[in-house]
Amino acid sequence: MTPQEHLIDGYRQFRRDAYASQVAAYSRLAAGQQPNTMIVACCDSRVDPATIFAAGPGELFVVRNVANLVPPFTDDPFHHGTSAALEFAVENLKVDQIVVMGHGDCGGIQACMEAGHGKPASYFVGPWVEIAAPARDQVMMTESQSTEIEQRRELERAAILLSLDNLKTFPFVREAMEARGLKLEGAWFSVAEGALYWLDRESREFRMVPAE
Ligand SMILES: [Zn+2]
Numbered sequence: 001m002t003p004q005e006h007l008i009d010g011y012r013q014f015r016r017d018a019y020a021s022q023v024a025a026y027s028r029l030a031a032g033q034q035p036n037t038m039i040v041a042c043c044d045s046r047v048d049p050a051t052i053f054a055a056g057p058g059e060l061f062v063v064r065n066v067a068n069l070v071p072p073f074t075d076d077p078f079h080h081g082t083s084a085a086l087e088f089a090v091e092n093l094k095v096d097q098i099v100v101m102g103h104g105d106c107g108g109i110q111a112c113m114e115a116g117h118g119k120p121a122s123y124f125v126g127p128w129v130e131i132a133a134p135a136r137d138q139v140m141m142t143e144s145q146s147t148e149i150e151q152r153r154e155l156e157r158a159a160i161l162l163s164l165d166n167l168k169t170f171p172f173v174r175e176a177m178e179a180r181g182l183k184l185e186g187a188w189f190s191v192a193e194g195a196l197y198w199l200d201r202e203s204r205e206f207r208m209v210p211a212e
Contacts, residue, residue, distance in 0.1 A: 067108025070163035
């Protein structure tokens with residue numbers, strides 16, 4: 001089976017199963033979307049938010065980028081895909097919460113870590129993952145005794161906290177937080193365990209969510 005045939009096969013399965021059971025929902029959604037949650041997730045093929053949260057069509061507004069990073073607000077004319085998605089979610093869809101969801105074994109975070117050790121970064125990924133540089137430098141300083149894997153896991157989580165701070169640099173995010181209680185949340189998914197960890201705001205620790 002070619003990669004294309006594999007996709008078409010999956011599409012036919014979707015038509016038979018998921019679509020067939022949700023025809024009414026799709027028909028209703030044709031008039032517009034009203035998701036109440038935005039998720040910033042990684043491009044990684046193992047961490048699809050709709051799968052992890054068992055979400056149907058219209059439930060999640062998702063932007064995925066390498067290492068699920070939110071850049072700080074900048075006032076320039078360049079191409080800001082993640083910022084554009086944030087703006088649309090907050091200003092137009094008026095979502096109630098934004099969840100930054102990281103994950104274990106993240107290649108983007110690994111690249112950021114390696115750049116910290118002097119390994120030359122690739123053309124686009126390198127500058128992009130430098131968004132997490134302040135968190136990386138902190139991790140390398142405080143976790144210098146840890147193994148590489150422990151340091152990467154630490155950065156996967158520290159980068160989520162940094163992205164949550166960066167979210168607040170967007171004027172429309174701050175306004176929505178004050179005016180209508182927009183919430184910012186952090187989560188981290190362990191691919192190895194299939195387990196979700198949720199950020200506890202007060203302790204800034206990630207706690208495993210009971211699976212039942
Ligand atoms: Zn990743």
